[in-house]
Amino acid sequence: QSVLTQPPSVSGAPGQRVTISCIGSNSNTGAGYDVHWYQHLPGTAPKLLIYANNYRPSGVPDRFSGSKSGTSASLAISGLQAEDEADYYCQSYDSSLSRSVFGGGTKVTVL
Amino acid sequence: EVQLAESGGGLVQPGGSLRLSCEASGFTFSAYTMNWVRQAPGKGLEWLSFISSRGSTIDYADSVKGRFTISRDNAKNALYLQMNSLRDEDTAVYYCARTYCVNYSCYPWSAFDIWGQGTLVTVSS
Numbered sequence: 001q002s003v004l005t006q007p008p009s010v011s012g013a014p015g016q017r018v019t020i021s022c023i024g025s026n027s028n029t030g031a032g033y034d035v036h037w038y039q040h041l042p043g044t045a046p047k048l049l050i051y052a053n054n055y056r057p058s059g060v061p062d063r064f065s066g067s068k069s070g071t072s073a074s075l076a077i078s079g080l081q082a083e084d085e086a087d088y089y090c091q092s093y094d095s096s097l098s099r100s101v102f103g104g105g106t107k108v109t110v111l
Numbered sequence: 112e113v114q115l116a117e118s119g120g121g122l123v124q125p126g127g128s129l130r131l132s133c134e135a136s137g138f139t140f141s142a143y144t145m146n147w148v149r150q151a152p153g154k155g156l157e158w159l160s161f162i163s164s165r166g167s168t169i170d171y172a173d174s175v176k177g178r179f180t181i182s183r184d185n186a187k188n189a190l191y192l193q194m195n196s197l198r199d200e201d202t203a204v205y206y207c208a209r210t211y212c213v214n215y216s217c218y219p220w221s222a223f224d225i226w227g228q229g230t231l232v233t234v235s236s
Contacts, residue, residue, distance in 0.1 A: 002155060036222035038156075044228060045115075046156070051211060051222035089156050093220035099172060100146075100219060105155040 004103035011109040017078040020106045022090035030071035033093040037075045040087045085110045113137035120230030133190040133207030141185035144210035144217035149203040197234045204229040
């Protein structure tokens with residue numbers, strides 16, 4: 001069981017907006033540690049999508065956005081495209097475990 | 112181009128050893144904290160270990176502490192993971208990843224901004 005909880009899957013039609021939640025606790029997200037998001041296609045290198053809750057690295061489309069409030073964070077994908085079909089992971093730091101932690105991952109399916 | 116490339120994966124018997132390498136290019140390797148992360152079949156990402164830019168600070172996940180050893184050679188732009196006493200549950204794709212640093216300040220809670228393609232380790236008899 002992952003320290004950060006994500007829904008196993010979300011789906012949407014092309015052009016729609018989907019959101020992925022990431023729920024932590026008072027020792028990680030609730031303690032003020034940033035949340036980061038990655039896009040991962042199996043067999044390829046994971047790609048950093050959002051860092052420090054809501055910042056996009058250069059080259060990441062503005063269709064991807066992140067937010068954080070209290071112990072929860074979310075990733076939103078607007079204008080869903082077929083190429084967005086992938087696994088998405090959230091990451092934070094846990095002060096009780098003294099290590100970086102990941103969510104269990106969410107598979108996004110474009111209908 | 113900023114790149115990381117893992118190598119050294121393969122099939123190993125339970126109880127055996129393997130050494131993974133990660134070659135860095137396109138950036139000042141010696142300035143960055145580096146990490147190993149793995150993904151077991153059908154599972155999510157699991158952080159394993161980090162090493163600071165000069166190798167002075169190291170940490171491990173409990174699942175590999177005492178069995179795995181992280182190291183680096185800044186002269187060769189290389190990161191390593193020595194894996195001993197391997198178990199079936201260590202079967203996974205292993206990734207090296209760079210910590211996102213601001214003005215060469217790298218923190219354990221920072222994102223991982225560059226990842227390699229991964230190398231597959233299969234532990235089986």
